[in-house]
Amino acid sequence: MPTADPVVSAIAEKYRNNPTYVLQILRETQEALDWISPETVETVAAQLKIPRTRVQSVLQFYSFLYDKPRGRYRILFADNITDRMAGNIALFEHMLSRLKLKRGEVSSDGQVSVDLTSDTGMCDQGPAMLVNNRAIPRLTMRRIDEICALVKERVPLEEWPADYFRVEDNIRRRETLLTSIAPGVALDAAIARGRQGMLDEIKRSNVRGRGGAGFPMGTKWEGARNAPGAERYIVCNADEGEPGTFKDRVLLNSFSVRVLEGMAIAGYATGATKGFIYLRGEYKHLQAKLQREIDEMRASGRLGASIRGAPGFDFDIEIHMGAGGYICGEGTAMVESLEGKPGRPRVRPPSMVQVGYRGKPTVVDNVESLAHATEIAVEGGAHFAKRGTRFSTGTKLLSISGDCERPGVYEYQFGVTIGRVLEDCGAKAISAVQIGGASGVLLTPDDFSRRIAFEDVPTAGAFMVFGPDRDIFEVARNFAQFFAHESCGFCTPCRVGTTVQRNIMEKIAEGRGSRYEINELKRVVAFMQRTSHCGLGETAGNAVRDALSKFRPAFERRLRAKDFEPAIDLERALEPARRITGRDDAEAHLETES
Ligand SMILES: Cc1cc2nc3c(=O)[nH]c(=O)nc-3n(C[C@H](O)[C@H](O)[C@H](O)COP(=O)(O)O)c2cc1C
Ligand code: SF4
Known part of the structure; x- marks a missing residue:
């Protein structure tokens, strides 16, 4: 096994010993050494000239970095x-x-x-x-x-x-996004429109962000363009950590030209010259392919200085790998992570378009949103807006999984009904659909005439199907475990709330729950939603809330006592005290006290 120093030096020098890259340096060092020992922490800190505690805080935050041996x-x-x-x-x-x-x-x-x-x-x-x-x-x-x-x-x-x-890829249905645009075509179209013209087309298209919140992309780009200062950044959010979502994986694998040129077009319209792809650690298999595509773009004048010969159109892209952590998909946490820190959400305002990466105006856009920019550059905003609905223009990718014959990625115009989607993917006698992932909503057959659209059922793309034999309590329990694991711990309502929620679900699962627990669940869910610092905590109780309201019998049949069952056995908890004091008389037992 190589010693830490030469390995760390070589990796750190590749990143010019820049502390901003400490996460990348730790990730690559671990690839070489299998784990990050205390000596390696010291070496990295010395090499980057930063305190050991800073390296330590990054090491401890990311679940794919190991401070203990985990094997080859x-x-x-x-x-x-x-x-x-x-x-x-x-x-x-x-x-x-x-x-x-x-x-x-x-x-x-x-x-x-x-x-x-x-x-x-x-x-x-x-x-x-x-x-x-x-x-x-x-x-x-x-x-x-x-x-x-x-x-x-x-x-x-x-x-x-x-x-x-x-x-x-498992592409099952395509419209306009899951089609290729030849390299350079979208860039040329954007250049022909000019910077302001391109921005106008994005605004005209009414395209809204595909990462979940549905914020108008034109407003965001304009905000960054108008923010003071000369330095700006584009961040492509490829963290895709929401359980049940995988459509960005497909775009990055088979339509990377559209994603990367979409980033360059965002740079052109906003004046940003640097872009990052924040790629989730689980998508490591895409890293080399994307890097080759970026290199090819540089070689063919589609990245770098004076792109396609347009004076002043300078833009380049760098891949930044994540290292485990759903919270890093949240825009401000992502920027923290890019800066080489633990991925904890920032306090807002100021917004990212004012004060983002390294304090500069930054646009964080989802992979799918950026890919749409190429379509808008080529066909214009008005044409784009003809698809979908008035408030949700264009098409949407759905990641469909669970109890259906044809799981995979489906592209629909916004406004498609849930029933139609279920029919297309071969889902029969369905009892529920979870739309939007663990943080989304649980819908039952009464809702299947509702539409996928920001004004009805919004989603970043996850569409999980549950057949008649599925136990929805187990679905909610799995999501409760997910949030307890993924809470970043920064604010108390979410840190404590997600753990309490998980523990109550476990207690009910073990048959030790009562009505008291059901009421506690409701209280915790409402509390997290009201008081959490970011979207993770605000939505961490959605699945439990929906399961409780729509599948109450799945909870009820697990309840042993109807009123209250203590979480700990007090009589048993007193045993060590009895042992130490050598007492076993009646008064040393709880039952005799009442
Ligand atoms: C906990 C959490 C996780 C998120 N994960 C993602 C993600 O994986 N991908 C994504 O595009 N947006 C994610 N978002 C939304 C981002 O904060 C941000 O709104 C989005 O990247 C903006 O891009 P858009 O306007 O193109 O949608 C997440 C938000 C939260 C609160
Ligand atoms: S809500 Fe949860 S994930 Fe968000 S900042 Fe608070 S602890 Fe972290």
């Missing part, structure tokens, strides 16, 4: 609800038994650890796992046996069969 093969099974439905736990337990391991434990030879993680963006082809952040979808018992054999024989990951790592 670090295996994480996706534990999203759709992975559960596809049988991930049986596969997980099979692997633990084959490798004679307990969950999270490192094998005695220091080779392998096996654990669970949240969603990996592979819900259309689960169950899935990550091995050293490389995704392996479509797991079966046989594949698990093969992987165990490779691990036992210590075969390097690079020599594992390439087919294991094949991630399918």
